[in-house]
Amino acid sequence: MSRIILHVDMNCFFAAVEQQADPRLRGQPVAVIGSAKRTVILTASYEARAFGVKTGMTVHEARNRCPQLILVFADNRKYTRTSSGIIEILKEFTPQVEVFSIDEAFLDITGSLKLFGPPEQIARLIKERIREDYGLLCSIGIASNKLLAKLASEMVKPDGLTVLQPSDVPDVLEALPVRDLCGIGKKMEEQLRSFGIKTCGDLGRFPVRILRDRFGVTGDHLHRMGLGLDDSPVVPVEEADDVKSVSHSMTLETDIEKDAEIRKRLLQLSERVGRRARRHEVRGKTVTLWIRYRDFSSITRQLTRQQHTDDSSEIFSSACSLLQAETLMQPVRALGVRLSNLCRRADQLPLFEDEGKRALIGRAMDRVNDKFGSGVTFGSVLGEERGSKVISPSWRPEGARNVEFEEPDDGKRD
DNA sequence: TCTGGGGTCCTAGGACCC
DNA sequence: TCTGGGGTCCTAGGACCC
Numbered sequence: 477m478s479r480i481i482l483h484v485d486m487n488c489f490f491a492a493v494e495q496q497a498d499p500r501l502r503g504q505p506v507a508v509i510g511s512a513k514r515t516v517i518l519t520a521s522y523e524a525r526a527f528g529v530k531t532g533m534t535v536h537e538a539r540n541r542c543p544q545l546i547l548v549f550a551d552n553r554k555y556t557r558t559s560s561g562i563i564e565i566l567k568e569f570t571p572q573v574e575v576f577s578i579d580e581a582f583l584d585i586t587g588s589l590k591l592f593g594p595p596e597q598i599a600r601l602i603k604e605r606i607r608e609d610y611g612l613l614c615s616i617g618i619a620s621n622k623l624l625a626k627l628a629s630e631m632v633k634p635d636g637l638t639v640l641q642p643s644d645v646p647d648v649l650e651a652l653p654v655r656d657l658c659g660i661g662k663k664m665e666e667q668l669r670s671f672g673i674k675t676c677g678d679l680g681r682f683p684v685r686i687l688r689d690r691f692g693v694t695g696d697h698l699h700r701m702g703l704g705l706d707d708s709p710v711v712p713v714e715e716a717d718d719v720k721s722v723s724h725s726m727t728l729e730t731d732i733e734k735d736a737e738i739r740k741r742l743l744q745l746s747e748r749v750g751r752r753a754r755r756h757e758v759r760g761k762t763v764t765l766w767i768r769y770r771d772f773s774s775i776t777r778q779l780t781r782q783q784h785t786d787d788s789s790e791i792f793s794s795a796c797s798l799l800q801a802e803t804l805m806q807p808v809r810a811l812g813v814r815l816s817n818l819c820r821r822a823d824q825l826p827l828f829e830d831e832g833k834r835a836l837i838g839r840a841m842d843r844v845n846d847k848f849g850s851g852v853t854f855g856s857v858l859g860e861e862r863g864s865k866v867i868s869p870s871w872r873p874e875g876a877r878n879v880e881f882e883e884p885d886d887g888k889r890d
Numbered sequence: 891t892c893t894g895g896g897g898t899c900c901t902a903g904g905a906c907c908c
Numbered sequence: 909t910c911t912g913g914g915g916t917c918c919t920a921g922g923a924c925c926c
Binding site: 509510511514515516518532533534535536537539692693694719720721722723724725726727772810812814 | 891892893894895896897898899900901
């Protein structure tokens with residue numbers, strides 16, 4: 477039996493939330509940014525988009541296009557709360573809700589029709605509820621799978637409701653640029669063009685054997701995408717896979733070269749990574765150091781430890797040994813630390829007394845930081861927090877992907 | 891006053907083991 | 909006097925998503 481999938485896409489989410497929170501911003505060209513320096517536009521209101529302001533653009537460029545642009549710093553608590561509330565609304569219509577990002581979700585409403593009526597009616601009810609409760613608009617696409625539902629939601633913005641009937645799919649795909657499919661980016665678009673493939677129609681007709689030879693397993697996937705086929709299920713948050721890595725990175729206000737300065741930043745990053753790992757009860761074996769140089773080229777260096785850890789100072793010491801082994805080629809623009817190869821923290825007794833002490837200190841610091849904000853560290857006197865407070869699109873309402881800005885826990889863990 | 895941050899997945903090569 | 913091959917783990921880099 478064929479499925480009925482909805483894709484709900486909040487329109488200009490961050491900017492729209494800000495306009496709701498502050499009536500003076502309504503009807504104005506607004507752009508949300510992450511930090512004061514070396515930042516990009518995270519979201520622009522439709523008023524700003526009318527001037528050509530886009531996500532990813534530098535502030536400078538955005539101001540050139542729209543001199544009266546109003547810049548607002550991202551307030552992630554606001555966005556995560558709103559997003560969680562919207563997800564709750566969606567769950568009233570089906571338990572099959574997959575949170576795709578902070579402002580997008582897929583719903584499998586195949587089993588909801590008897591209760592709530594036909595798909596379009598369900599979509600209208602959802603739009604009404606979100607508008608009533610939060611004053612926000614969304615675009616909804618309805619189709620037989622996720623790929624097509626997402627495509628449909630993109631077709632009318634803002635406040636769209638688009639149904640892609642199976643009988644319409646071949647015509648729609650025939651002229652649709654491959655780049656419009658979720659999963660085909662700039663590079664893949666270029667590669668496909670070298671085969672003479674420009675549209676989904678071209679892609680679907682292209683011999684799958686050649687795609688497979690060139691792209692491996694991705695080749696089959698591409699072929700199916702070209703035909704509008706996608707049998708991937710809607711995966712509710714509760715059933716989603718465990719997180720696979722935890723990372724933090726920061727672009728520095730100015731490029732740095734000195735080892736001590738770099739290590740100071742690595743300590744901050746390691747502490748944030750360790751803290752999130754502990755909070756979410758995962759430990760990791762592999763530590764990765766990421767360096768972006770002045771010219772934007774970047775390197776990664778990783779090492780795999782003997783044992784899993786969630787200890788900030790151990791993460792830090794791994795990051796430092798990776799740094800030490802490296803000859804820096806240029807001043808450093810940005811730094812990152814990642815912990816991967818994760819397992820759930822087993823609550824076993826620590827092997828050594830020292831390890832136990834460090835774990836206790838780590839968790840005590842976490843509690844202080846939860847209460848009073850970040851800044852309590854392993855003794856280094858650090859400057860102000862420089863890390864950008866940008867919420868990741870991979871944010872999830874629960875779990876380790878809930879990057880920052882979670883409510884402090886109740887402190888009862890230990 | 892160029893160009894954010896947090897993720898996932900894939901590839902390719904090498905070490906090592908059986 | 910032969911020189912296979914599968915499996916697993918590790919590392920580095922890159923594409924892609926929002």
